Amino acid sequence: MTAPSAPGGEARLALTAGVACFLLWGFVPLAFQAIGRLGVGPLETLAQRTFWSIPAAGLFVLLAGQGAQVRAVLRNPRVLRWLVLSSLLIAINWITFIWAVTSGRLLEASLGYYINPLVNVAAGALLFRERVDRVAQVAIVLAVLGVVLQAIALGHLPWVSLVLALSFGGYGIVRKQVAADAQTGLLVECLFLGLPGLVYVAWLQSQGAGHFFDSPVSAAWLIASGPITAVPLVLFAWAARRVPLSVMGFLQFIGPTISFMIGLAQGEAFTPLRAASFGFIWVGAAVFALGAWRRSRAIPVIAAAE
Known part of the structure; x- marks a missing residue:
């Protein structure tokens, strides 16, 4: 079923929110590269990112009036177990x-997000016995061929791409089991990760290895990593409820395309074999998106409840 289609001006606003979140995700690598150039390692960046996401996520919970839902989730062991996962x-x-974007592997990162939708389809078939039509089968085969070519070009499995695609696909599957809105779930996840992250950052600072107090620039970038994380996630969650899934299916390729172009501009190796591998992935993604659009045309548009 497609997502409810929002009426009038709200539909335009939802589409704008959807485009904005994927634009932000496309340019996010530049922020983490800037943090990396300040000497901050990936683990410290992750710890700071999750901790500073807490106030940003908390603000969105307050704006959405979901304080009671947060309290209910924190009292529900089953939901908490899903959110831990x-x-x-x-x-x-x-x-x-x-690690990838600060190590000159932005092309591999973008590949992961190109194949992520196809991983979701395959996971749906394997885990939930969802029907995979002929178009989706063709898209998955093309993606597999692209991954194989990428492995040959790199001389090893494109593990960065696979870990990104599988972890984000798994995240989406788990979140479908969580009886909580996106803002609530994000806040609880940030609490799970950010509080241990704060302990780690405090330990780093005590050892003289932390970077938060190096300069106002370092502190500003690390604090900004929280909103940089939370804002696009909330925009995505809001837009996904109001924009047809077929449209979101096309929009989701904005982010990796921007990241791909940044990787090229920064001079990452792009051999003919790697180009061929991306070609298979792009065709597979296009086939998948076209199939989703054609399916959506056959489903009546449902008026938004909100």
Whole structure:
């Protein structure tokens, strides 16, 4: 079923929010590269990112009036167990992404987010016995061929791409099991990750290895990593409820395309074999998006409840 289609001006606002979140995700690598140039390692960046996401996520919870929902979630062991798992998955995704973009592997990172939708389809078929139509099958085969070519070009499995795709795909699957809105879930995840992160940062500072107090610039970038994390996630959650899934399916390729172009501009190796691998991935992604659009045309538009 497609997402409810929002009426009038709200539909335009929702589409703007969707485009904005993917634009932000596309340019996020530049922020973490700037933090990396200040000498901050990936683990410290992750710890600071999760801790400073807490106030940002908390603000969105307050604006959405979800304080009672947060309290209910914190009293529900089953929901908390799911959120612990989703927290671990998103932490794996974030640390891999931070390491990749600060280590000259932005092309591999972008590849991961190109294949992520196809990983979701495959996971749906394997875990939930969802039907995979012929178009999706073709898209998955093309993606697999692209990954194989990428492995040949690199001389090893593109593990950065696979970890990013699988961890984010797994995160999405787990979050579907969570009986909580996006803002509430994000706040609880940030609490799970950010509080231990604060302990780690405090330990680093006590050892003279932390970077938060190096300069006002370092502090500003590390504090900004919180909103940089929370804002696009909330924009995405808000837009996804109001924009048809077929449209979101096309929009989701904005982020990795921007990251891909940044990687090229920064001079990452792009051999003919790597170009061929991306070609297979791009065609697979296009086939998948076209199939989603065609399916959505056959489903009546449902008026938004909100």
